[in-house]
Amino acid sequence: MTETETSQQTPAQAVTGMVDHTLELAATWLNWDGTLAHVDDRVYTPHKAIRRVADHLIDHLAEMEARLAGEEPQPDHWHASMVTTEADLAPFTQADLDEARSRLGRLARIWANRLDALTAEQLDHSPGEGWTFRELALHLKGSTYYADSVGDLS
Template identity: 80%
Template structure:
């Protein structure tokens, strides 16, 4: 994760920028024709992309918070991208977009507030096992993958 484009951003900007990117694409998804998109060996829909981004944010937030208080993070039990639910196949309405905005913007702000409260040392020498919190934020930035799989439907 030494890509020079990442080094310009703070960890908080990596997370909020990812959410901005996802929501910019999602703003076009009310035009979705109901046909799932295929990426690698998986299937994606607007609802599934939003679910995966939110789950990824929640999962790693729980990990970070547990590590900060000296707990061992609980393993996740998401079905992740391997599973496409009936709800994932539903039409993506303006109301769904509004809900996604509310959910993802709030999650991004929680992340940004937490990351901005940490020192550079805490970001780079993070407690517990796993990536540093800076690396975790840059990993979350890769969640654009889910939205990019659905793409711009305008």
């Protein structure tokens, strides 16, 4: 995608595009041989990439909803990328891909529906402390990092 196309994306398209990219790569992870992907100071696997994308979507969705309700967002307590769990090391199967498609697809729709319901004013002058909701969507777009860390295993 060119820089112009990226700048013309709606916030909802930024989030759904990130999920689409993640799931396109995940479709190649059925070939994963158990080799850990060492990126920066972390280790990534297919399961960990899916977990991190889902956690990131949930974390910022909870933040946005709390701010819209006039509440203080609850801090997250994820272990994030620092921890690789036993479950992260499991083979990535067709059933795992199906689950990821359902989970991430539904989260992307929730985000898209919420973002599309906000006015430009709400997107750019969001209540509470932190990034605007437009900036949050663009931040989430960067969650492709997790999937890109595992890469295309075709």
